[in-house]
Amino acid sequence: xxxxxxxxxxxxxxxxxxxxxxxxxxxxxxxxxxxxxxxxxxxxxxxxxxxxxxxxxxxxxxxxxxxxxxxxxxxxxxxxxxxxxxxxxxxxxxxxxxxxxxxxxxxxxxxxxxxxxxxxxxxxxxxxxxxxxxxxxxxxxxxxxxxxxxxxxxxxxxxxxxxxxxxxxxxxxxxxxxxxxxxxxxxxxxxxxxxxxxxxxxxxxxxxxxxxxxxxxxxxxxxxxxxxxxxxxxxxxxxxxxxxxxxxxxxxxxxxxxxxxxxxxxxxxxxxxxxxxxxxxxxxxxxxxxxxxxxxxxxxxxxxxxxxxxxxxxxxxxxxxxxxxxxxxxxxxxxxxxxxxxx
Numbered sequence: 001x002x003x004x005x006x007x008x009x010x011x012x013x014x015x016x017x018x019x020x021x022x023x024x025x026x027x028x029x030x031x032x033x034x035x036x037x038x039x040x041x042x043x044x045x046x047x048x049x050x051x052x053x054x055x056x057x058x059x060x061x062x063x064x065x066x067x068x069x070x071x072x073x074x075x076x077x078x079x080x081x082x083x084x085x086x087x088x089x090x091x092x093x094x095x096x097x098x099x100x101x102x103x104x105x106x107x108x109x110x111x112x113x114x115x116x117x118x119x120x121x122x123x124x125x126x127x128x129x130x131x132x133x134x135x136x137x138x139x140x141x142x143x144x145x146x147x148x149x150x151x152x153x154x155x156x157x158x159x160x161x162x163x164x165x166x167x168x169x170x171x172x173x174x175x176x177x178x179x180x181x182x183x184x185x186x187x188x189x190x191x192x193x194x195x196x197x198x199x200x201x202x203x204x205x206x207x208x209x210x211x212x213x214x215x216x217x218x219x220x221x222x223x224x225x226x227x228x229x230x231x232x233x234x235x236x237x238x239x240x241x242x243x244x245x246x247x248x249x250x251x252x253x254x255x256x257x258x259x260x261x262x263x264x265x266x267x268x269x270x271x272x273x274x275x276x277x278x279x280x281x282x283x284x285x286x287x288x289x290x291x292x293x294x295x296x297x298x299x300x301x302x303x304x305x306x307x308x309x310x311x312x313x314x315x316x317x318x319x320x321x322x323x324x325x326x327x328x329x330x331x332x333x334x335x336x337x338x339x340x341x342x343x
Contacts, residue, residue: 078169093182142230246274
């Protein structure tokens with residue numbers, strides 16, 4: 001009996017001790033007894049990645065490619081237009097480009113390696129659109145859906161990494177006129193969904209319908225001849241070029257750069273009738289990225305920029321005189337392109 005009384009006393013004391021902290025907690029929570037308080041800490045906002053671009057030397061990857069090519073980079077390839085010819089009139093919206101290649105080639109020949117999808121090629125520029133790569137000179141390169149009117153076509157040879165050859169005769173340019181060309185605002189399509197060009201007169205429209213039927217028949221034939229190299233072209237963004245005036249042709253950068261290719265991105269261009277200050281002339285090439293501070297290129301050779309951040313960027317190239325004034329020629333001497341960098 002005494003043992004039971006003592007046990008009850010111990011338990012009672014323990015119960016009081018246990019109740020004290022609970023009572024303290026209950027008192028603290030009484031102010032908002034029916035509310036559950038959740039404390040969340042928001043992470044600090046991400047600091048935007050700062051882009052600090054700087055000029056670096058030619059990447060080692062390209063140096064290795066040059067070494068493997070032997071004398072090709074010392075070649076002096078020259079081009080000649082077989083079609084269209086200067087002042088020609090083309091009926092219809094498809095313009096076939098045919099070129100003749102000559103000069104001291106040292107093994108240089110346009111081709112595409114099926115394993116790498118790279119190779120020597122020709123840069124083909126309609127008006128002031130981004131260039132298209134022409135690899136197989138044995139067949140014409142097709143410019144499709146070309147709008148009616150006057151156009152300028154520029155070409156020059158390029159290496160697999162898109163650096164242009166800058167020797168005399170490499171660059172060629174023609175102007176031609178398209179009649180019954182495509183209407184970029186109202187494209188038609190084949191039954192297979194392939195984009196075709198609208199025409200601005202009934203006769204041309206009839207021809208387009210006939211071409212559509214022929215295209216459908218070719219698509220149904222498994223043994224049909226593979227399509228030629230070519231591209232649907234956007235509407236013209238340039239004016240009339242004066243051949244005797246200085247002319248800047250934007251080449252690179254273009255498109256999307258991924259992984260290691262985004263570490264250093266090349267700026268390259270072609271100059272006609274203009275010598276830069278570093279080469280003994282009076283002109284400069286001014287460039288800017290994303291509307292930032294302007295920089296200058298004073299020798300006619302490519303540069304590589306490193307420090308790019310992931311995302312879309314704009315690159316602007318301008319030809320300016322010794323006083324920094326833009327040199328006008330068909331609105332081609334100031335060109336802006338958008339590229340995408342993915343790291």
